[in-house]
Structure formats: C-alpha cells, structure tokens
Amino acid sequence: MPGSIRIRSSLFLALLALVLFTGFAATSRAQTPATHGVEYRGGRWFDGTRFVPRTVYVVDGLFRSRAPARVDRVVDLAGGFVVPPFADAHQHLYAPIEPTIRAYLRDGIFYVKDQANAPLGRQAIHAALNRPTSFDYLSANQGWTSPGGHPVEVILRAAPAGTPMGDMIRQRMDPDFAMLVDTPADVARHWPLFMAGTPRPDFVKVFLFYSEDHARRRADARFEGNRGMDPALVPVIVRLAHRAGLQVSAHVYTAADFRAAVEGGVDQIAHLPGGHLSPDATFLLTDADARRAARRGVTVITTITQHGDAALTDRLVRNQFAHNIRLLRRAGVPLLLGSDRFGDTAVTEAAALARSGLFTNLELLRLWSVTTPRAIFPSRRIGRLADGYEASFLVLGGDPLADFANTRRIVRRVRQGVELPPAR
Numbered sequence: 001m002p003g004s005i006r007i008r009s010s011l012f013l014a015l016l017a018l019v020l021f022t023g024f025a026a027t028s029r030a031q032t033p034a035t036h037g038v039e040y041r042g043g044r045w046f047d048g049t050r051f052v053p054r055t056v057y058v059v060d061g062l063f064r065s066r067a068p069a070r071v072d073r074v075v076d077l078a079g080g081f082v083v084p085p086f087a088d089a090h091q092h093l094y095a096p097i098e099p100t101i102r103a104y105l106r107d108g109i110f111y112v113k114d115q116a117n118a119p120l121g122r123q124a125i126h127a128a129l130n131r132p133t134s135f136d137y138l139s140a141n142q143g144w145t146s147p148g149g150h151p152v153e154v155i156l157r158a159a160p161a162g163t164p165m166g167d168m169i170r171q172r173m174d175p176d177f178a179m180l181v182d183t184p185a186d187v188a189r190h191w192p193l194f195m196a197g198t199p200r201p202d203f204v205k206v207f208l209f210y211s212e213d214h215a216r217r218r219a220d221a222r223f224e225g226n227r228g229m230d231p232a233l234v235p236v237i238v239r240l241a242h243r244a245g246l247q248v249s250a251h252v253y254t255a256a257d258f259r260a261a262v263e264g265g266v267d268q269i270a271h272l273p274g275g276h277l278s279p280d281a282t283f284l285l286t287d288a289d290a291r292r293a294a295r296r297g298v299t300v301i302t303t304i305t306q307h308g309d310a311a312l313t314d315r316l317v318r319n320q321f322a323h324n325i326r327l328l329r330r331a332g333v334p335l336l337l338g339s340d341r342f343g344d345t346a347v348t349e350a351a352a353l354a355r356s357g358l359f360t361n362l363e364l365l366r367l368w369s370v371t372t373p374r375a376i377f378p379s380r381r382i383g384r385l386a387d388g389y390e391a392s393f394l395v396l397g398g399d400p401l402a403d404f405a406n407t408r409r410i411v412r413r414v415r416q417g418v419e420l421p422p423a424r
C-alpha cells in the first residue's frame with residue numbers, strides 16, 4: 001500500500017512536471033515568437049577595432065549570436081568584411097528622391113540628417129523615407145536666420161522668378177521655407193508655426209555667418225546672403241528647442257561663429273569652421289574653443305568637401321581644417337561625417353578625409369559607420385554588429401583597414417534583416 005501510494009505520487013509529480021513544463025514552453029514560445037532566422041557564415045565582422053571571423057544569426061531584424069531553433073537559410077559571406085552601414089550627418093534632400101535613394105543605398109549610406117529643408121519639400125519625399133527599402137532620415141525643417149540671411153539666397157537660386165514654383169517659394173519664403181528673425185519677439189512669433197510643421201521638425205537649425213560682424217552686415221543690403229542670424233538669438237532659440245525636446249544644430253563659417261554657437265548652448269556644429277572669403281586666421285579655433293565644446297558635449301560635422309572644388313578643399317584642409325580637426329580631436333570633441341554636397345553622397349567626403357592623412361583607416365571607419373549613425377539616432381541600437389542590435393550591415397569585398405577604398409566595394413547590403421537587391 002505505501003509502495004503504491006509512492007508510485008502514484010511519483011506519477012502525479014511526473015504529470016505535474018509535464019504540465020508545468022508544457023505550459024512553460026508554450027509561454028516562452030509566446031514571448032519569443034521568432035524561433036527561426038538566417039545564418040550568416042564565413043564573414044569577418046567588425047568589432048569596433050578589428051575584423052573577427054564569426055557566424056551571426058539574424059532573427060526578427062536583430063543580430064543574434066546564438067542559433068535560433070530553426071535556420072531558414074544559410075548565407076556564405078565568403079570571407080567578406082562586414083561593417084555597420086554608413087551615415088551622412090549633413091545633407092539637404094529634395095524630390096525626386098528615388099535617384100538619391102538608389103545612390104545612397106549603392107554607397108551603403110543608411111542614416112541621413114537633413115540640416116534644413118521645408119515641410120513642403122519634405123512632404124514630397126516623406127513617404128519614401130524611413131522604410132526598409134530606403135534610408136532613415138531626420139530633418140530640421142526650416143532653418144533660422146535673419147531676413148536676407150544665408151541660406152535665403154540659396155533657396156532663391158533654386159526658385160527662379162516667373163515660374164509657378166519659383167513665385168510660390170518667393171511669396172512664402174518666411175515662414176514656409178525659412179524662419180527669418182531679428183528679435184526675441186520674432187522668434188516667439190515664429191516658434192508655434194515652426195512646431196506645427198508637418199512632418200514635425202526633428203531638431204532645430206540656426207545659421208551663423210560672420211557673427212562677429214553681424215550688426216554691420218545686417219544693416220547693409222550688399223551683405224544679403226552673406227550674413228546669418230543675430231548670435232544673441234541663439235540662446236533664445238536653444239531654450240525653446242530644449243524645452244520642446246529638440247536638439248539645436250548651428251551652421252558656422254568663422255571661428256567666431258563656432259564660439260557664438262557653443263556659447264549659445266547648441267548641441268551640434270554643422271560644419272568645421274573654414275573658407276576662402278577671409279584670411280586663414282579668421283577660421284582657426286583655439287584650444288579654449290575646443291575644450292569648451294568638449295565640456296558641453298557638442299558634436300562637430302566635418303563637411304570639408306562642401307565647396308566642391310577639390311583643389312580648394314585640399315588647400316583649406318592644409319591651412320585650416322587640419323588645425324581645427326587636430327584641436328577638436330585632442331579635446332575629445334566627437335567629429336561626425338557629413339558632406340553637405342547636393343547631388344552627391346558622403347563617399348566624396350570620406351575620400352577627402354582619407355586623403356587628408358589626419359585619420360587612420362580604423363579611425364575613419366569608426367567615424368563613418370559607428371559614431372555618426374549613433375549620433376544621428378542616439379536612442380537606436382545601431383552602429384554595432386552585436387547581439388540585440390538592428391541587423392543592418394554591409395559586406396565589403398576587401399579589408400577597409402588595409403585600404404580605405406574598400407569601403408566602396410560593397411557586395412551585399414542588409415537593412416534591418418532584409419537583403420537589399422544588388423545596386424544598379
């Protein structure tokens with residue numbers, strides 16, 4: 001009798017265990033529905049410092065280092081070099097957007113920050129962006145400057161008078177294409193219009209241009225297009241922006257612009273100071289400038305190729321940019337790669353930075369594929385090929401640490417787990 005009770009209770013315990021286990025298994029299946037994915041073998045994966053041979057799984061658009069219960073497909077990367085996708089932190093994009101999407105995906109650029117656009121312009125491209133088949137995109141919407149300040153002249157050049165589009169843009173310049181402000185009252189009046197933009201602004205862009213000479217330039221019509229905003233308005237806009245949860249990026253040209261931007265509390269500087277309209281000394285930062293920017297957590301975007309002309313770029317690199325880059329890096333200011341090149345991709349900027357000799361290939365690869373994407377989308381798990389991160393990557397046909405030009409030999413592109421078709 002006692003024996004049979006023992007047998008029965010063991011049987012009961014076994015049944016209970018089975019029920020509990022089945023229930024548990026069902027629960028854990030419900031919690032992780034994706035038990036199948038893709039295996040990528042034979043690749044050398046960038047770990048932030050070097051390339052390591054690994055087998056990596058992609059499950060539900062994320063990297064996994066452990067195999068899922070079922071592997072649907074095995075992809076052999078044939079010794080390819082796997083890196084996180086590239087980014088461009090300074091662009092201005094317009095319709096038609098399809099050629100831009102094709103060029104960016106071809107060049108491996110998956111993350112883009114538009115440093116001033118108009119909601120009207122954005123509406124024409126919005127539906128095509130931030131999709132698995134295009135790239136991820138943020139925009140500042142209308143830039144903030146003074147009446148007649150930069151970049152109004154750039155917008156006017158693209159809007160010839162006498163054409164329906166040109167006339168519309170000229171009539172609606174402020175506030176639909178640029179926020180033109182001279183006083184704190186102007187800012188207060190424009191702010192609700194700015195925030196009502198559709199799509200909503202993702203950050204704020206202010207324009208400084210010879211801020212050390214603003215009062216004189218503001219009073220003289222000959223300086224239209226060659227001035228920016230009153231630097232005294234920067235802290236006014238920064239306060240409103242930060243209260244709304246938006247970061248502020250500043251266009252700068254001279255070293256004094258950089259100083260005014262940092263002093264005014266901006267989060268990002270959209271250019272390295274530098275140019276050819278004044279002597280080199282006008283554009284050279286000091287150690288104190290760099291240290292103050294570092295203390296305030298300001299990031300600086302390179303845009304050394306913004307002037308287009310390769311000979312001019314190389315001269316400015318030698319006489320101005322090299323000095324500013326060395327100073328900023330020594331102080332610990334994060335540099336981000338941005339091109340500001342209309343109708344071109346960040347490949348040109350990356351090539352010019354490589355040619356400058358100021359960076360090792362490792363430093364440049366980190367700048368382009370780790371630091372810049374993560375600075376554009378700080379809350380996302382990107383820029384790292386690690387467990388739980390978004391499964392976006394490029395496979396290169398050669399080692400970019402041996403030759404940076406290998407960043408152009410992209411043989412495979414995967415975006416959030418989805419294989420993109422080969423580039424045309």
Ligand SMILES: [Zn+2]
Pocket residue numbers: 090091092115340
């Ligand atoms: Zn720009």
